[in-house]
Amino acid sequence: xxxxxxxxxxxxxxxxxxxxxxxxxxxxxxxxxxxxxxxxxxxxxxxxxxxxxxxxxxxxxxxxxxxxxxxxxxxxxxxxxxxxxxxxxxxxxxxxxxxxxxxxxxxxxxxxxxxxxxxxxxxxxxxxxxxxxxxxxxxxxxxxxxxxxxxxxxxxxxxxxxxxxxxxxxxxxxxxxxxxxxxxxxxxxxxxxxxxxxxxxxxxxxxxxxxxxxxxxxxxxxxxxxxxxxxxxxxxxxxxxxxxxxxxxxxxxxxxxxxxxxxxxxxxxxxxxxxxxxxxxxxxxxxxxxxxxxxxxxxxxxxxxxxxxxxxxxxxxxxxxxxxxxxxxxxxxxxxxxxxxxxxxxxxxxxxxxxxxxxxxxxxxxxxxxx
Numbered sequence: 001x002x003x004x005x006x007x008x009x010x011x012x013x014x015x016x017x018x019x020x021x022x023x024x025x026x027x028x029x030x031x032x033x034x035x036x037x038x039x040x041x042x043x044x045x046x047x048x049x050x051x052x053x054x055x056x057x058x059x060x061x062x063x064x065x066x067x068x069x070x071x072x073x074x075x076x077x078x079x080x081x082x083x084x085x086x087x088x089x090x091x092x093x094x095x096x097x098x099x100x101x102x103x104x105x106x107x108x109x110x111x112x113x114x115x116x117x118x119x120x121x122x123x124x125x126x127x128x129x130x131x132x133x134x135x136x137x138x139x140x141x142x143x144x145x146x147x148x149x150x151x152x153x154x155x156x157x158x159x160x161x162x163x164x165x166x167x168x169x170x171x172x173x174x175x176x177x178x179x180x181x182x183x184x185x186x187x188x189x190x191x192x193x194x195x196x197x198x199x200x201x202x203x204x205x206x207x208x209x210x211x212x213x214x215x216x217x218x219x220x221x222x223x224x225x226x227x228x229x230x231x232x233x234x235x236x237x238x239x240x241x242x243x244x245x246x247x248x249x250x251x252x253x254x255x256x257x258x259x260x261x262x263x264x265x266x267x268x269x270x271x272x273x274x275x276x277x278x279x280x281x282x283x284x285x286x287x288x289x290x291x292x293x294x295x296x297x298x299x300x301x302x303x304x305x306x307x308x309x310x311x312x313x314x315x316x317x318x319x320x321x322x323x324x325x326x327x328x329x330x331x332x333x334x335x336x337x338x339x340x341x342x343x344x345x346x347x348x349x350x351x352x353x354x355x356x357x358x359x360x361x362x363x364x365x366x367x368x369x370x371x
Contacts, residue, residue: 001182002150002167005233008180010150013173015185024174029289031095032172036147039071039089045096046117046124055115055126058133060084062114064102064124073102073113075134085134087113091170093147097291098351099340101127103139108154110161111136112143118340120351125340132341141231146218149176150232158230177214177286178203179235201237208279212263213240215280221246221261258353259335265357271304272358294324301325330354331361 001010017024027033037043046064047053048071054063060075075085087104093112094100100117103110114135116127126132141158144151152167153160175181184200186192192199203211214236217223223231223244234243246261256264263280272278283300290296305311308322334350341348360367 002152002164002169004150004180004235005152005229006180006235008235009182010169010175010180011182011185012169013175015181016174019188020174023287026288027174027286030286031097031289031291032286034095035172036091036093036144036170038170039092039102041066041071043092044071044089044117045100045119046122053124055124057114057126060134062126062134064089064115073104073115075114087111087136089113091168093144098338103144104136105165108162108165110139110144110163112139116340118342121342125342128338128340142222142224145231147172149173152232153230156230157226158232159226172218177236179237201235203236206237208277210237210239211281212279213238215286216240216263219260219280220263221257256357257335257337258333258355259338259351262356265355269356269358275304294326298323298325301329326354328361329358330356331364333364 001012003009013024013027034043044064048064048066051061051063054061056078057075059078061078062073062075065072065074071089073085073087073089074083076083087106089102090105091103092100093103094117096117096119099119102113102115104113105111112127114127114130115124117123118125127137130137138161140161141151141153149169149172150167151169152164154162154164169175179201181200183192184198187195187198187200203214213234217234217240223240223246225245227241227243227245229243231244234240246264256268258265266272266280283297284290302308302325305325308325312322331354332352333355335353336350338351338353339348340351357366
């Protein structure tokens with residue numbers, strides 16, 4: 001297992017099973033855990049057969065093919081069919097809830113490939129933000145840090161795409177949120193005799209902000225302003241703002257995009273401002289698969305707003321419609337950063353994301369000063 005930049009060694013999430021078996025079984029079903037993996041048939045979505053699954057570019061046709069036990073992206077000439085480019089799919093990024101992208105190593109350099117899978121249409125598309133011609137994007141720490149638990153960049157600042165390939169810990173697993181746990185495991189198994197204190201950070205003992213910083217490292221937008229060290233240096237218990245800030249730090253809430261900056265939106269909400277305890281894990285249990293469980297999330301609203309009918313007494317609402325708080329107070333919005341192009345000449349299509357700016361909306365307009 002790799003060693004973190006702070007000198008602490010990772011243990012691997014499977015070492016948690018003997019003491020936390022139920023938590024582990026639930027966690028491996030989450031989108032967090034499955035947000036990156038080795039590119040195998042088991043982990044890849046979509047069909048790879050037939051020309052209908054090709055992505056047409058100006059200078060070729062791109063598709064994903066299986067060759068033996070491995071998968072490759074090929075780009076062939078549109079006129080002669082000659083093979084112009086072939087890259088192995090090494091890693092798959094994304095659980096498949098909205099889509100998947102593919103990363104490929106060239107030596108120790110990591111690149112994102114041209115083709116991505118889009119769940120909404122169950123087919124392949126030109127990767128979001130890519131031009132309509134052959135292209136590959138260098139992948140740095142700021143790209144992968146929200147999809148892997150750890151990766152050691154050959155540059156101490158993490159701003160190159162050159163990695164120690166053996167250092168990758170795929171998925172967001174136990175040690176991304178609890179820190180490197182080798183000493184904790186050794187303590188619990190009797191192999192660490194130098195101390196009588198378990199060397200693990202107890203998250204429940206942290207301040208409100210430090211608890212949230214564990215989530216904020218990935219859910220506050222692109223934290224591209226690196227203040228010290230590199231994007232993987234932060235561990236639970238540290239103050240995140242001492243390491244990095246969001247590139248749109250200080251922008252008004254209305255300009256924050258629904259994709260990525262859930263923290264900025266939540267922090268702008270009256271629910272957050274009027275509570276001393278509301279944090280991300282008030283509503284989200286990172287150990288469980290909760291996506292689509294509207295009853296669970298609505299029940300969290302009712303814990304504070306325990307009489308929804310009284311809150312809507314002057315409005316013409318049927319009582320039966322008062323059971324789905326998030327549909328009205330956290331509606332879906334089209335992301336301005338997460339867009340895909342589904343056809344050659346079509347405009348980009350935004351992916352709808354549920355906003356974390358909790359509030360009162362009328363016709364999808366946030367009523368900032370209306371109560």
